[in-house]
Amino acid sequence: MSNNNRSRAEFTARYFVESSVPLARAAEVIAGEQSSGTFLALPGETDDLKERARARVARVDSLPPVLEPSLKSAFVERKEPARLFYRGEIEIAFPVDNVGANLPALLSTIAGNLFELGEVTGLRLLDIDLPADHAARFPGPAFGIEGTREKTGVLGRPLIGTIVKPSIGLLPGQTAQIVDDLCAAGIDFIKDDELLADPAYASFDARLEAVMPVLHRHADRMGRMPMYAINISGTIDEMLRRHDKVLAAGGTCVMMCVNWVGFAGVEHVRRHAQLPIHGHRNGWGALTRFPQLGFSFAAYQKLWRLAGVDHLHVNGVRSKFWEPDASVIDSARSCLAPFAGVQPVMPVFSSGQWASQAPDLFKALRSVDLMHLAGGGIIGHPQGIAAGVASMREGWEAAAEGVDLETYARSHPALRAALAHFKAV
Amino acid sequence: MSNNNRSRAEFTARYFVESSVPLARAAEVIAGEQSSGTFLALPGETDDLKERARARVARVDSLPPVLEPSLKSAFVERKEPARLFYRGEIEIAFPVDNVGANLPALLSTIAGNLFELGEVTGLRLLDIDLPADHAARFPGPAFGIEGTREKTGVLGRPLIGTIVKPSIGLLPGQTAQIVDDLCAAGIDFIKDDELLADPAYASFDARLEAVMPVLHRHADRMGRMPMYAINISGTIDEMLRRHDKVLAAGGTCVMMCVNWVGFAGVEHVRRHAQLPIHGHRNGWGALTRFPQLGFSFAAYQKLWRLAGVDHLHVNGVRSKFWEPDASVIDSARSCLAPFAGVQPVMPVFSSGQWASQAPDLFKALRSVDLMHLAGGGIIGHPQGIAAGVASMREGWEAAAEGVDLETYARSHPALRAALAHFKAV
Numbered sequence: 001m002s003n004n005n006r007s008r009a010e011f012t013a014r015y016f017v018e019s020s021v022p023l024a025r026a027a028e029v030i031a032g033e034q035s036s037g038t039f040l041a042l043p044g045e046t047d048d049l050k051e052r053a054r055a056r057v058a059r060v061d062s063l064p065p066v067l068e069p070s071l072k073s074a075f076v077e078r079k080e081p082a083r084l085f086y087r088g089e090i091e092i093a094f095p096v097d098n099v100g101a102n103l104p105a106l107l108s109t110i111a112g113n114l115f116e117l118g119e120v121t122g123l124r125l126l127d128i129d130l131p132a133d134h135a136a137r138f139p140g141p142a143f144g145i146e147g148t149r150e151k152t153g154v155l156g157r158p159l160i161g162t163i164v165k166p167s168i169g170l171l172p173g174q175t176a177q178i179v180d181d182l183c184a185a186g187i188d189f190i191k192d193d194e195l196l197a198d199p200a201y202a203s204f205d206a207r208l209e210a211v212m213p214v215l216h217r218h219a220d221r222m223g224r225m226p227m228y229a230i231n232i233s234g235t236i237d238e239m240l241r242r243h244d245k246v247l248a249a250g251g252t253c254v255m256m257c258v259n260w261v262g263f264a265g266v267e268h269v270r271r272h273a274q275l276p277i278h279g280h281r282n283g284w285g286a287l288t289r290f291p292q293l294g295f296s297f298a299a300y301q302k303l304w305r306l307a308g309v310d311h312l313h314v315n316g317v318r319s320k321f322w323e324p325d326a327s328v329i330d331s332a333r334s335c336l337a338p339f340a341g342v343q344p345v346m347p348v349f350s351s352g353q354w355a356s357q358a359p360d361l362f363k364a365l366r367s368v369d370l371m372h373l374a375g376g377g378i379i380g381h382p383q384g385i386a387a388g389v390a391s392m393r394e395g396w397e398a399a400a401e402g403v404d405l406e407t408y409a410r411s412h413p414a415l416r417a418a419l420a421h422f423k424a425v
Numbered sequence: 426m427s428n429n430n431r432s433r434a435e436f437t438a439r440y441f442v443e444s445s446v447p448l449a450r451a452a453e454v455i456a457g458e459q460s461s462g463t464f465l466a467l468p469g470e471t472d473d474l475k476e477r478a479r480a481r482v483a484r485v486d487s488l489p490p491v492l493e494p495s496l497k498s499a500f501v502e503r504k505e506p507a508r509l510f511y512r513g514e515i516e517i518a519f520p521v522d523n524v525g526a527n528l529p530a531l532l533s534t535i536a537g538n539l540f541e542l543g544e545v546t547g548l549r550l551l552d553i554d555l556p557a558d559h560a561a562r563f564p565g566p567a568f569g570i571e572g573t574r575e576k577t578g579v580l581g582r583p584l585i586g587t588i589v590k591p592s593i594g595l596l597p598g599q600t601a602q603i604v605d606d607l608c609a610a611g612i613d614f615i616k617d618d619e620l621l622a623d624p625a626y627a628s629f630d631a632r633l634e635a636v637m638p639v640l641h642r643h644a645d646r647m648g649r650m651p652m653y654a655i656n657i658s659g660t661i662d663e664m665l666r667r668h669d670k671v672l673a674a675g676g677t678c679v680m681m682c683v684n685w686v687g688f689a690g691v692e693h694v695r696r697h698a699q700l701p702i703h704g705h706r707n708g709w710g711a712l713t714r715f716p717q718l719g720f721s722f723a724a725y726q727k728l729w730r731l732a733g734v735d736h737l738h739v740n741g742v743r744s745k746f747w748e749p750d751a752s753v754i755d756s757a758r759s760c761l762a763p764f765a766g767v768q769p770v771m772p773v774f775s776s777g778q779w780a781s782q783a784p785d786l787f788k789a790l791r792s793v794d795l796m797h798l799a800g801g802g803i804i805g806h807p808q809g810i811a812a813g814v815a816s817m818r819e820g821w822e823a824a825a826e827g828v829d830l831e832t833y834a835r836s837h838p839a840l841r842a843a844l845a846h847f848k849a850v
Contacts, residue, residue: 035593035594036592036593036594037591037592049591049594053591053593053594071715073747074748074750075744075746075747076747078743097624097625098593098624099622099624100624102622102658102659102660102663103660103685104622104659104681104685104686105620105623105658105659105682107682107684107685107708108619108622108685108705108708111685111708112619112620112682112708113707113746114710115708115709115711116709116710116746116747117745117746117747118745118746118747120747121747123710165469166461166470166474166478167461167462168460168461168478169460169470170469174469178469194537195459195460195523195533195537197524197530198527198530199522199523199524200522200525201478233529233530233533233689234527234529234689235689235693235696236689236690236692236693237693238527239689256529257530257532257533259532260529260531260532260536260688260689261687261689262685262687262688262689263690264659264660264687264689265529265687265689265690266687267661268660268661268690271660280533282533282537283532283533283536284541285538285539285541285548285718286540286712286718286719287711287712289496289540289541289718290496290718293710293711293714293715293718295711318503319500319543320500321500321541321543322496322497322499322500322501322541322542322545322546323499323541
């Protein structure tokens with residue numbers, strides 16, 4: 001394989017690899033599997049074909065080997081039990097012409113059978129990169145941070161939001177009542193739980209019909225409409241119909257469970273949509289929790305940026321989830337970082353959040369371009385929902401002014417009550 | 426929570442769980458997270474709501490605990506470093522009314538945030554079950570095994586097939602030439618590689634136009650058309666257009682990379698399609714290789730059966746992949762097993778296959794309702810492609826007659842050459 005065919009346009013994928021064969025060999029196996037190779041040399045694999053289609057090993061950086069494989073492989077055990085498992089990072093360069101602007105083909109190329117290769121005892125997609133003119137052929141976010149601020153009228157601070165709880169089971173009128181209370185409290189953003197799509201007792205249509213008049217009433221009062229991310233996840237036809245219904249009713253956002261709608265579905269809705277898409281990543285844990293397998297968030301968010309989601313969940317700092325805080329912060333940074341000319345996606349912090357996390361997030365990110373969602377942290381505030389929302393805003397005011405929360409709380413009763421109540425929980 | 430609300434219709438999900446809290450408690454946390462619960466008691470979670478929407482812990486079977494967590498959790502480390510990690514299997518029953526016939530909502534419910542719960546240090550979806558009238562609301566396979574046999578005219582034995590190789594890089598005329606050779610050799614089934622969708626140098630349209638006349642010519646000769654699973658993966662509009670083009674051209678199958686098209690996309694194509702859908706599962710390794718995380722194939726194939734794929738890949742026995750042979754056999758069995766009145770999906774064996782695996786597969790499955798795909802095992806046969814195909818059929822004849830391969834090979838030269846050649850490789 002030639003290493004000199006730099007004239008062809010290429011995109012790259014960077015992986016952590018652990019393998020029973022030396023790393024450079026593993027990289028060649030992966031490059032072959034994910035382009036023109038097979039397990040036998042074939043007469044059809046000519047130089048022309050390689051030049052056109054063959055993936056190229058762009059970089060191999062070894063790490064110290066390990067004595068035990070991270071993932072078992074019956075292939076290794078059958079062929080020749082290994083005593084050492086080589087580790088490192090590799091980068092593979094693929095011809096743009098192999099996939100074009102086809103998201104399923106891109107995924108099959110960078111995240112396909114390679115996870116199953118017998119020689120591989122660990123493989124994680126760490127990052128991807130595309131030439132800007134390649135990335136421009138995918139839809140990308142239509143609204144992003146700027147468009148979301150425009151739709152909500154919230155400038156210069158994070159969007160303070162919440163999830164309607166209980167997650168599922170409320171009747172449409174009950175949901176509308178909670179939304180009414182949240183709007184009265186001055187909330188910026190409300191979302192459905194990811195479990196709530198179109199249950200028999202609270203259909204999408206009934207929910208939208210119950211909630212929209214409430215949102216309009218508060219919009220008339222406030223001069224801006226709180227953004228309600230209603231979960232449209234379902235079949236393609238249902239999602240398009242639901243989007244159109246939200247648009248016609250004057251709503252300003254739709255939500256999709258991106259992993260389970262899938263790339264083709266999300267891209268299709270994105271190309272049709274005239275509203276920001278709130279991307280919920282539930283199921284993500286299965287793709288990322290074992291560190292030597294699956295996907296890093298840095299790669300994952302780029303793929304959904306290409307598909308065109310405008311907001312993407314990143315968990316919360318000190319959340320109820322497994323993830324270390326540093327990893328959550330890294331995720332948010334990656335959402336905000338430049339990527340091949342594709343606009344950023346707005347990171348959404350959620351789970352176990354209340355005012356206390358504001359200074360941590362601001363210090364780590366030096367940005368207010370995010371959504372900060374609190375469930376119990378708002379609805380469970382001892383002085384009520386309005387104080388819950390106020391305490392979140394006050395937390396961010398303190399953070400932006402560089403004042404510690406305890407000090408700021410002296411002159412801000414909602415924050416003070418939150419600190420007293422939630423610290424003790 | 427009531428355990429007596431059996432009158433409501435429920436579907437179930439069975440999990441392996443490992444947790445820092447005792448198993449019964451972990452089961453309640455999961456049931457709460459995936460239905461009406463949150464981290465604070467909420468006034469809205471009334472008895473009516475619970476009866477309507479709350480998931481129910483149906484079963485808890487403990488296994489011996491372990492001293493080290495399978496997956497790290499910053500939550501556990503922050504809250505109270507655990508000394509024991511409880512393990513077992515649990516079954517959760519969810520109200521059918523929570524999700525209806527909505528595939529993304531079903532997935533968000535059974536495979537959503539629960540993977541990320543802080544208390545959870547291992548979680549794997551082992552199986553699902555649905556009442557038959559619930560399952561009937563999903564599309565399911567339109568063709569399945571019977572419809573595939575009808576389209577191919579192959580009865581009473583497996584479909585012998587191959588993948589056009591090199592995987593990617595051939596020009597349309599070169600693909601047509603290989604297809605011509607394969608058809609002349611009497612092949613039953615040919616598929617695109619999963620990497621090959623619509624490359625710049627061999628577009629879908631050009632490939633279809635080059636291949637279809639070849640298939641028709643051989644169909645006229647043979648009285649049956651070899652099934653060509655052409656990869657239509659792409660955007661929703663492209664997939665529908667490509668399906669229609671295959672149908673209009675007289676083709677008999679379309680292929681999709683199911684994980685990366687996604688549930689909404691596959692279901693949409695299924696509801697539109699008039700041809701069998703060949704489901705390629707590339708990327709599956711990321712979802713299953715760590716045994717205490719992700720999905721078992723038993724659950725996975727049911728989900729794609731609901732979505733309506735007709736064929737699904739299961740790797741091969743003695744393949745180039747990581748998977749133990751027993752696991753491959755279990756996968757195929759699950760594809761063929763009854764499931765809530767949804768018809769079976771045809772298992773597709775692939776990777777490192779040649780005639781030698783036929784007796785193993787037949788002995789294990791006692792069925793010929795499968796596809797047996799060989800790449801190098803057919804194209805790399807020392808006497809040519811026709812002998813490669815013949816050797817595969819002869820392997821299955823021997824298996825069905827209960828004659829060992831060596832004996833059968835005495836009177837069957839193609840099989841004899843395969844045994845001599847591939848055993849030595």
